[in-house]
Structures are given as C-alpha cells and as structure tokens.
Amino acid sequence: MVTTPPSSPGRRSLPWIIGGCSCALVLVLLFAAGIGVAVFFSGRSDPEETATDYYLAWVEADCETFRAVTTEEFRADGLATCEDFVESAQNVGLSADGFTITGSSVDGSTATVALEETYSADGEMWEGAFEMQMVRDGGRWKVDAVQETEEYQPV
Numbered sequence: 001m002v003t004t005p006p007s008s009p010g011r012r013s014l015p016w017i018i019g020g021c022s023c024a025l026v027l028v029l030l031f032a033a034g035i036g037v038a039v040f041f042s043g044r045s046d047p048e049e050t051a052t053d054y055y056l057a058w059v060e061a062d063c064e065t066f067r068a069v070t071t072e073e074f075r076a077d078g079l080a081t082c083e084d085f086v087e088s089a090q091n092v093g094l095s096a097d098g099f100t101i102t103g104s105s106v107d108g109s110t111a112t113v114a115l116e117e118t119y120s121a122d123g124e125m126w127e128g129a130f131e132m133q134m135v136r137d138g139g140r141w142k143v144d145a146v147q148e149t150e151e152y153q154p155v
Helices: 009-042 047-060 063-068 082-090
Strands: 099-107 110-121 124-137 140-154
Touching (some): 047 063, 047 082, 047 124, 047 140, 063 082
Antiparallel strands (some): 110 124, 124 140
C-alpha cells in the first residue's frame, strides 16, 4: 500500500503569501504613483489662480504668499522686504470680494490677466481696472508687472 505523506501547512499557504505580497506591492506602487502625480501638479498653477493668490495676499497682508507669486524683479520696486509689503498692504483697504477677473491670455511663457477691483481708501470707495503681466518661473506663474488699464474713480 502506497501512502502519500500529508502536505505540510506551509505548502498550502505559500500561494496565499505570494499573492498577498504581490497585491501589497501593487498597492504600494499605485500609491507612490498617485503621490508623484499630485506632487508634479501641485507645483503648477494657472495665471488666474496666481492672480487670485496675489490679490488675496494683499487683502490678508500675507508676505509668504506674496513672495511665492511674484518675481524678485517685481518685488525690488519698493516691496523687497516683508515689512515693506505688510505696511503697504495694511494701508490699502482691499476685501476678498473686491475684484473680478475679466480675462486672461497665455503666450508661451508669458501671460496677462485683466482684473477690475473696488476698494476703500480714506473712507471712500474706488473702482478701476488693471492687468498683471506674468512669467513662467520654476513651473509656476508669477506676477512680474502690474499696470493700471482704467483710471480709478470714486464710486
């Protein structure tokens, strides 16, 4: 009589261990790929997003954001230090809902965003329009110049 030895528990579980490890490896790779894509796109911006961040930096006197969305050349004209920026921002009566983006265009590594704004100065409301010229810098759009396009008038 020929008898077969009983199979060891290790042999029956080996396919489950290999399958489980393979699934875990696939999940780790998918997670890493997702993180990579998120990091790649998080550093990107569009000109209108940059314009909004720039405006809100003025509203909140947020120097860190202001520095992140402007070029060194732009800041060199009177806003080189955080102290200069915060003092200027606090002297302007901007509100978060005081601006409207009216248009934008991109031409290669440059962009223009047009805005209309209303703000308070010396207890009086003013409205006008301006454009932001932007350049692509390190994968992000940054404000390089701001130019008034419609003279500011009391409302």
